[in-house]
Amino acid sequence: MKTFNWEQYIQNYPDLSGFTREKAIRHYNRFGKKENRTDSVLPDFNNGIISGEKIQLRCDYFIGTLYDINSNPLIKLEVHKFPEKWLKFSSDVKKECKIFCYTHRMFEFMDLLHGIEFPFDIYFHNSDENFTEEMYQTLKKVPFVKQIYSQNNTVKEVITLPIGQANSSWKHGNSKILGDKMKCIEKSMDCVEKTMGIFLNFNITTPKRVGLRDILNFIPWVENKEYQEYIDTLAKYRFCICVEGNGLDTHRFWECVYLKVIPICVKNKWTEIMKDKVHMILLDKWEDLKDYPLNYTWREYQCIDI
Known part of the structure; x- marks a missing residue:
């Protein structure tokens, strides 16, 4: 079997790099915390809460640009000092592997994916981009891709990954606060x-949310709170308005799921895939909520093996 070597692609992708999960964690411990996040820690893999960084760190390789690597607060790498063996996929090392890629980077690295000559699963996350039918049809042509996983997924043949909680680099990514309340x-x-009754609060500057507060003016608005108080407050509600953000999935949706709050959403391609896996209330349009007969009965969600 041939060895796939990144150096073959450096001419086309000069800022391409990658690393194993073990190396990424080791480098995080070695270089310490990013200056802009003094409380950043490696995520807790045992608390049952999904996040993009956890999915990324469970993969064997990460495909991305230097900007992608340098902007990740869990990783601080000096790429020019990488040993040569870090810069290649080797079929002599593994018979199969998990590869992570930001969804919005997929088309940039198709030549690279076509060059891999051993089976792999690919994971798309940490992106506002929706995974589309066009992307699926493109990936189907990659000979050794076994299974596709993606956040913001709209394709039934692809396994949908929750966006989960925000990454730990954000204040609303404090998994201890959410995890303690969930337990x-x-x-x-x-x-x-x-x-x-219904929790209503969202960033009204996101395009699909403009004007929605006026439509839902019969629901009391909940003012912004620090994360601990926000989680304590949200947990007291039976229902929550979960409107699309930049992508189809939202952190709010999964905070609700973890706190046994039923999300209320308007139907889209993502909800059509997820509606049988996660208990939610689906509307054709937000105006329908005013006369909707709400009944709180919690149903546990189906776990996803990643």
Whole structure:
């Protein structure tokens, strides 16, 4: 079997780089915390909360540009010092592997993916881009790709990855706060009294959200809060408005799922794929909510093996 060597592609992709999960974690520990996030830590893989960085770190290789690597607060690498063996996929090392790529980078690296000559699964995440039928048809032509996983997925043949909680580099990516509340609720629903109706709060500057607050003016608006207070407040609600952001999936949706709050969404291609896996209320349009008969009955979601 041939060895796939990145150096063959440097001429076309001069800023291409990659690393194994073990090397990424080791380098994070070696170089320490990014200056702009003094409280950044490696994510807790045992708390049951999905995030993009966890999915990325579970993969064997990461395909991306130097900007992608340098902007990741869990990784600080001096690429010019990489040992040569870090810069290649070797079929002598693994019979198959998991490869991570930002969704919006897929088309940039198709030549590279076609050059891999051993089986691999590919994971797309940490991106606002939606995974489309065009992307699926393009990837189907890659000879050794076995399974495709993606966030913001719209294709039934692809396994949908939740966007999950925000990454730990963000204040709303504090998995301890969310995890502690989730464990409390899982232990006993008496931990939180669900005395509130519909939670309504979102960033109104996102294009698909403009004007929505006026449409839903019959629901009290919840003011912005620090993350701990926000999670404590959200957990008391039975339902929550989950409107599309830049991508189809949202962190709010999964915060609701972890806190046993039922998301309310308008139908789209993503909800059509997820509606049988996660309990949600689906509307044709937001105006329909005013007369919708809401009934709180929680149904556990189906786990996804990644």
